[in-house]
Amino acid sequence: MIAVEDILKGHRTAEARWARFGPYYAMFPVDFAFEVVEKYSKVGDYIIDPFAGRCSSIYAGGVLGRNSLGIEINPVGWLFGTVKLQPADKEDVIDRLLEIYGKRNDFTEQMKQMPEFYRICYCDEVLKFLLSAREALNWKVDNIDATLMSILLIYLHAKLGEGLSNQMRMTKSMGLNYSVKWWKSKGMETPPEINPCDFIVKKIDWRYEKGKPSIKFDSRVIFGDSSEKLINISDKAIENDIKFSLLFTSPPYCSITDYHADQWLRLWLLGGAENPQSLKDKHKGRFVNKQEYYDLLDNVFGLCSKMMKTNSTVYVRTDKREFTFNSTIEILKKHFPTHKVQIVEKPLKEDTKTQTKLYGDKSMKPGEVDIIMTR
Numbered sequence: 001m002i003a004v005e006d007i008l009k010g011h012r013t014a015e016a017r018w019a020r021f022g023p024y025y026a027m028f029p030v031d032f033a034f035e036v037v038e039k040y041s042k043v044g045d046y047i048i049d050p051f052a053g054r055c056s057s058i059y060a061g062g063v064l065g066r067n068s069l070g071i072e073i074n075p076v077g078w079l080f081g082t083v084k085l086q087p088a089d090k091e092d093v094i095d096r097l098l099e100i101y102g103k104r105n106d107f108t109e110q111m112k113q114m115p116e117f118y119r120i121c122y123c124d125e126v127l128k129f130l131l132s133a134r135e136a137l138n139w140k141v142d143n144i145d146a147t148l149m150s151i152l153l154i155y156l157h158a159k160l161g162e163g164l165s166n167q168m169r170m171t172k173s174m175g176l177n178y179s180v181k182w183w184k185s186k187g188m189e190t191p192p193e194i195n196p197c198d199f200i201v202k203k204i205d206w207r208y209e210k211g212k213p214s215i216k217f218d219s220r221v222i223f224g225d226s227s228e229k230l231i232n233i234s235d236k237a238i239e240n241d242i243k244f245s246l247l248f249t250s251p252p253y254c255s256i257t258d259y260h261a262d263q264w265l266r267l268w269l270l271g272g273a274e275n276p277q278s279l280k281d282k283h284k285g286r287f288v289n290k291q292e293y294y295d296l297l298d299n300v301f302g303l304c305s306k307m308m309k310t311n312s313t314v315y316v317r318t319d320k321r322e323f324t325f326n327s328t329i330e331i332l333k334k335h336f337p338t339h340k341v342q343i344v345e346k347p348l349k350e351d352t353k354t355q356t357k358l359y360g361d362k363s364m365k366p367g368e369v370d371i372i373m374t375r
Contacts, residue, residue: 041245061217098197
């Protein structure tokens with residue numbers, strides 16, 4: 001079994017290189033995920049994360065020899081997690097890339113009809129290629145297509161020279177009108193000329209340089225809403241006499257961010273709308289409604305509690321603000337009434353550039369809180 005310290009030192013191993021696969025808003029730090037899994041579970045245990053994000057907890061569990069199960073409602077996070085647990089063979093991914101690139105000119109007319117944002121964001125070669133990939137890649141069911149699509153998502157937007165786009169942030173998709181106005185104010189109406197095939201091949205070569213990660217235990221991520229998926233999972237766990245030793249997660253923070261809106265451009269590549277709209281689907285928004293937020297956590301943690309061992313550990317990282325913290329701990333105590341509670345505050349230094357600060361969430365106080373429940 002690979003040592004945790006090897007994972008935490010840059011990109012020396014395949015496991016370390018794939019651990020940081022996929023930029024994602026408010027993601028678990030990789031070292032944090034590995035440290036918690038190592039400390040609060042043992043080889044062969046079952047761990048669960050019902051709000052998996054880009055699935056660092058599940059990946060850490062798989063690498064460290066735990067049977068790990070995650071659930072993620074956002075397809076971007078789900079795709080990142082699924083692929084790094086089981087990436088396709090490099091040669092197959094490159095072959096598929098060449099096939100998609102070879103069909104790019106079929107999308108010349110469609111490219112010309114794209115909104116101004118896309119024409120400033122991407123050069124013609126890149127935009128045609130992306131349209132080809134958007135139509136052809138069957139990422140939900142095909143492992144090769146999923147692997148290629150997830151790599152495209154990583155480099156879909158970033159700083160100049162680091163991705164396929166004009167100057168943008170990597171983690172969060174900025175709005176259409178905001179981006180166009182900003183580019184024009186900076187005299188950046190002309191996107192960089194990039195050969196997307198050459199660019200992505202280099203990224204694939206680097207990603208696979210150390211090989212593929214070794215995941216020998218059953219570790220997977222289910223795509224969907226935890227409040228729905230956990231019902232079936234709970235029934236199967238009870239039927240097969242499976243009990244989880246560690247519940248390790250970080251739920252969405254009430255009123256902080258809209259995880260789908262923040263990833264709208266990557267969601268577009270996955271087949272979503274050209275123009276991002278505020279999503280109204282349940283459990284996909286900003287959780288402004290406090291009762292709906294409370295009910296979600298109550299439902300999810302309640303379903304999880306039925307699958308946990310008597311001496312299980314519950315480790316939840318949450319928002320420091322009063323409503324989110326108080327609701328979370330109240331619900332956890334309700335469903336794990338015999339567990340001892342430890343509260344560990346995670347204050348941030350004044351100059352720490354957190355993602356929530358960078359992207360304008362002024363209401364969030366610096367720092368988070370870890371709720372650790374043991375027996």
